Amino acid sequence: MEDLTTEKGFKKNIIDKFQNEDTWINLGEGLLKIFIIMAIANIIIRIGKVAIHNVFKLRNLSPLNKSERREETLAKLLDNTLTYVVYFIAIMMVLSVLGIDVKALIAGAGVVGLAVGFGAQSLVKDVISGFFIIFEDQFSVGDHIRVAEYEGNVEAIGLRTTRIKSWTGEVHILPNGSITQVTNFSLNNSIAIIDIAISYGEDIEKAQKIIEDALIKMPSQYEALVATPTLLGIQTMGPTEVVLRVTAETLPMQHAGIARMIRKDIKVILDNHGIKVPSPKYIMYPDGQK
CATH class of the missing domain: 1.10.287.1260 (Helix Hairpins)
Structure with a gap:
């Protein structure tokens, strides 16, 4: 009740x-x-x-x-x-x-x-490190970087982790607190280095003139070139060849592809002008003779 x-x-x-x-x-x-x-x-x-x-x-x-x-x-x-x-x-x-x-x-x-x-001290460390990575412009999405033994393109940056994809397809997820040293390949232009071997019997002056004329035309052919490639001259003299060195300033991380294209173009031009690259020579001895 x-x-x-x-x-x-x-x-x-x-x-x-x-x-x-x-x-x-x-x-x-x-x-x-x-x-x-x-x-x-x-x-x-x-x-x-x-x-x-x-x-x-x-x-x-x-x-x-x-x-x-x-x-x-x-x-x-x-x-x-x-x-x-x-x-x-x-x-x-x-x-x-x-x-x-x-x-x-x-x-x-x-x-x-x-x-x-x-x-959660490690979590706090990762978050603080992630903030300073972004704030200090250490790297950003799309940059090609190396962190310790890991190298590749940055796919994502978070306050806790950074994701890097290597050129072979592996994806590395790194806690930001573990990133103490970074090598960023995307901040500045890259330099392509191309070595061209010429036989000793060829006219070096003529070969240099042909290469220089070809290099002048290359900036209009390749957008990744920042400036006209430069022929530095003779780099080394080997047993059968004289090596000429060419350098080219390219956009960041474009140097490998440009080096291959320049090397191919110079090879074709030298062949068209009858200038040969050195061919390996072998000396064979009969058995028991030297």
Whole structure:
């Protein structure tokens, strides 16, 4: 009987509360505050993102700018950071409007975060290292890099890991905290080195003139060439040949392909002019004779 009375009293209190005008006024004020908080948060995020991208647009116009990809990567990182921070503050304000003790919640979260931090030191190290990799422009997506024994193109950069794909297809996923030394092959132009062997019996001066005339035409044939290749002269003199060296400045990581093309073109041109490369010579002795 007492339980029934208590249940009826509880239901009556709920009904009276919803029939009270103050309840609906307070509810409306709370919803309005939440709406205003979220609206202001969205406006701040939009304005912040526009400001961030405008700053990087100005940097892209500067002659000191190195790579648009790095600027885009850093801009996205700052966009995400701004979004997380603003929404975290907005959620805390919403919880405060709902009557939840935010201070106690933050204090509890701090204790939990401290406990987790002791057990996730490597994770924190990876995240911090990832931030500085992006912030310091060490490398970006698409760059060709070498980290310890791993070498390849960067497929993705995160705050925790970096993914590198080697030219044979293997994908290496490296924690950012383990990346202590990086060799980036994509920051500057590459140099192709081509050695051309000419027989001793050939006219070296004529061969050099033919090669130089051919090199002048190559920038119009190959877009990867930054400048006209240069014939440096005689590099070495072997037992059967004189070796001429050609160098060519190319776009980053294009030197291997350009070297093959230049080597083929020079070989064809020398053959057309009757200039021969050295052929190996063998001396055979009958058995027992030297």
